[in-house]
Amino acid sequence: MAVKFGDLIYTPETAKGEALSKVESHTPKIEAPDKVKAGEPFTIHVSVGPHPNKVEHSIRELHIYFYEEGRPFNPVHVASARFAPGITEPELTLKLKLEKSGVIYAVAYCNLHGLWESRKEIKVE
Numbered sequence: 001m002a003v004k005f006g007d008l009i010y011t012p013e014t015a016k017g018e019a020l021s022k023v024e025s026h027t028p029k030i031e032a033p034d035k036v037k038a039g040e041p042f043t044i045h046v047s048v049g050p051h052p053n054k055v056e057h058s059i060r061e062l063h064i065y066f067y068e069e070g071r072p073f074n075p076v077h078v079a080s081a082r083f084a085p086g087i088t089e090p091e092l093t094l095k096l097k098l099e100k101s102g103v104i105y106a107v108a109y110c111n112l113h114g115l116w117e118s119r120k121e122i123k124v125e
């Protein structure tokens, strides 16, 4: 049977074999507060690397999602970016405003090493 799409996404916890050496350079780093106030804007910063940034090999995309506690269907798509190799570094700064606690997910795409996920819980008070 064909592999489920979710099983194609590497995480630090599930990477094995050759992928283990790629964890540090491909897993998105999410800088965000642990706690925020409901409805008050705050900033998150997501970056990948250090990673090569050449036409032959670069982080091409970054996708941000939010799992909102209590929502019947998840996740919410927050933002996506495509990066031109050699010109842009794979970084995003976003201003968010949440009403409920949940989890921020970042998924990076490297043209040679596939999809890499990380996550960060945010409590809304």
Ligand SMILES: [Fe+2]
Residues within 6 Å of the ligand: 026, 051, 057, 058, 110, 111, 112, 113
């Ligand atoms: Fe890579």
